Amino acid sequence: MSKKLFIETLGCAMNMRDSEHIIAELSRKESYTLTTTLEEADLIIINTCSVREKPVAKLFSEIGVFNKRKKAGAKIGVAGCTASHLGAEIIKRAPAVDFVLGARNVSKISEVVNQKHAVEVSTAFDETTYSFEEYRTNPLKAMVNISIGCNKSCTFCIVPATRGEEISIPSELLLQEIRKSVANGAKEVMLLGQNVNDYGKRFSTEQTPCNFTQLLQQISTIEGLERIRFTSPHPLHMDDAFLEEFASNPKICKQIHVPLQSGSTRILKQMRRGYTQENFLNRCAKIRRICPKATISTDIIVGFPGESEEDFDETMKVLEAVRFEQLFSFKYSPRPHTEAAQYTTQVDTKVAGTRLTRLQARHTEILDEIMEAQLGEIHTVYFDELKPNNRISGRSDDGKLFFVEGSEELLGQILPVKVTKTSRGALNGVVITLED
Ligand code: SAH
Ligand code: F3S
Numbered sequence: 001m002s003k004k005l006f007i008e009t010l011g012c013a014m015n016m017r018d019s020e021h022i023i024a025e026l027s028r029k030e031s032y033t034l035t036t037t038l039e040e041a042d043l044i045i046i047n048t049c050s051v052r053e054k055p056v057a058k059l060f061s062e063i064g065v066f067n068k069r070k071k072a073g074a075k076i077g078v079a080g081c082t083a084s085h086l087g088a089e090i091i092k093r094a095p096a097v098d099f100v101l102g103a104r105n106v107s108k109i110s111e112v113v114n115q116k117h118a119v120e121v122s123t124a125f126d127e128t129t130y131s132f133e134e135y136r137t138n139p140l141k142a143m144v145n146i147s148i149g150c151n152k153s154c155t156f157c158i159v160p161a162t163r164g165e166e167i168s169i170p171s172e173l174l175l176q177e178i179r180k181s182v183a184n185g186a187k188e189v190m191l192l193g194q195n196v197n198d199y200g201k202r203f204s205t206e207q208t209p210c211n212f213t214q215l216l217q218q219i220s221t222i223e224g225l226e227r228i229r230f231t232s233p234h235p236l237h238m239d240d241a242f243l244e245e246f247a248s249n250p251k252i253c254k255q256i257h258v259p260l261q262s263g264s265t266r267i268l269k270q271m272r273r274g275y276t277q278e279n280f281l282n283r284c285a286k287i288r289r290i291c292p293k294a295t296i297s298t299d300i301i302v303g304f305p306g307e308s309e310e311d312f313d314e315t316m317k318v319l320e321a322v323r324f325e326q327l328f329s330f331k332y333s334p335r336p337h338t339e340a341a342q343y344t345t346q347v348d349t350k351v352a353g354t355r356l357t358r359l360q361a362r363h364t365e366i367l368d369e370i371m372e373a374q375l376g377e378i379h380t381v382y383f384d385e386l387k388p389n390n391r392i393s394g395r396s397d398d399g400k401l402f403f404v405e406g407s408e409e410l411l412g413q414i415l416p417v418k419v420t421k422t423s424r425g426a427l428n429g430v431v432i433t434l435e436d
Pocket of ligand 1: 051052156157158159193194195232233234259261299300301330331332333334335
């Protein structure tokens with residue numbers, strides 16, 4: 001009889017892809033079906049994020065709750081980034097946990113699941129060429145890891161400690177995986193990595209260079225693949241060739257994440273981001289110039305140690321200059337294994353909170369203006385999810401979320417849609433024929 005698996009995924013797209021790999025790998029050895037009812041699960045996995053402190057605190061309270069609710073004999077496993085950095089300490093603090101599996105050890109899930117208190121968290125482990133079975137939460141949109149780990153050393157960030165050294169996955173394997181997902185119905189691929197546009201250094205020689213721009217070119221030759229997205233690129237590696245490929249390649253969706261973190265050059269230096277405010281604005285201006293229809297999203301941290309009111313004003317200045325279509329903003333959270341956590345200039349959390357509110361309030365105004373201007377506009381939308389009440393959702397090429405009335409027959413189609421109603425988070429529209 002098939003066992004039931006309950007898996008909760010916290011954090012970024014990479015964690016979501018790791019969960020798909022976990023499901024695929026478990027099903028290779030034993031029969032598992034997914035459940036969303038915790039009480040009926042034989043195996044409960046929490047796939048964690050540790051980029052900020054909140055999800056870590058949530059983990060321990062959740063283990064307690066899950067342990068009370070689970071059926072007798074059900075196992076609890078902790079996977080992902082928090083597993084990587086806390087390792088065996090998780091079992092010490094929460095003995096109800098049966099195993100701990102690091103973010104870079106996913107292929108070992110079948111080994112650890114049947115061992116009491118197994119801990120596999122090595123960040124030196126290399127599973128870049130491991131062949132996982134094909135499992136996709138949504139077969140219409142394939143997430144594909146193109147590199148793992150991160151070689152940067154942003155002083156606030158725990159990721160290099162949880163995901164280890166950056167290693168690119170050979171392009172032949174990537175092309176194979178994408179072709180397979182296209183054969184299974186995907187028209188869109190999302191390429192994942194901590195610094196996607198730093199791809200390929202390890203395969204590059206003077207005679208045969210290998211970089212992200214070339215990878216994009218190779219991937220776009222795949223027949224049947226209509227859309228390519230990627231996250232996250234790093235501003236430091238946004239050279240002209242890459243931006244020109246982004247602008248001119250019709251298969252590349254016109255949505256780009258340009259993570260700012262701070263608008264103050266002084267703070268950027270202390271964050272060790274490798275660019276200045278001027279470099280950042282120059283890259284965004286280039287995107288706006290060569291690809292006016294592109295949307296730009298960003299990540300901003302407020303209250304990094306030593307951030308003064310003047311530094312924060314510089315961040316607000318960049319917000320005004322670029323008018324990001326999407327903003328992910330966070331209060332700085334001191335993390336273990338990071339340099340910035342040691343700084344003696346920590347900003348008062350109330351001050352950081354006030355800055356965050358100011359930033360988000362201004363962004364909301366900008367976003368409202370951007371979205372209201374969409375009324376009557378026409379976008380091509382890839383319909384990828386059925387919704388209740390005879391509705392279907394999808395994304396426009398530039399990443400906007402759309403809802404239209406419609407049913408299954410629209411699923412997997414890319415069609416022109418006219419915007420009939422706008423709101424801050426999504427657009428409503430109707431499918432049109434282009435003569436309309
Ligand atoms: N490689 C990605 C970042 C991955 S972490 C990049 O360069 O953009 C995702 C986001 O979490 C970061 O962009 C940052 O904005 C936020 N973040 C990371 N560490 C943080 C910390 N200590 N406190 C608050 N936010 C943090
Ligand atoms: Fe983190 Fe900086 Fe890498 S934000 S993931 S260390 S690029």
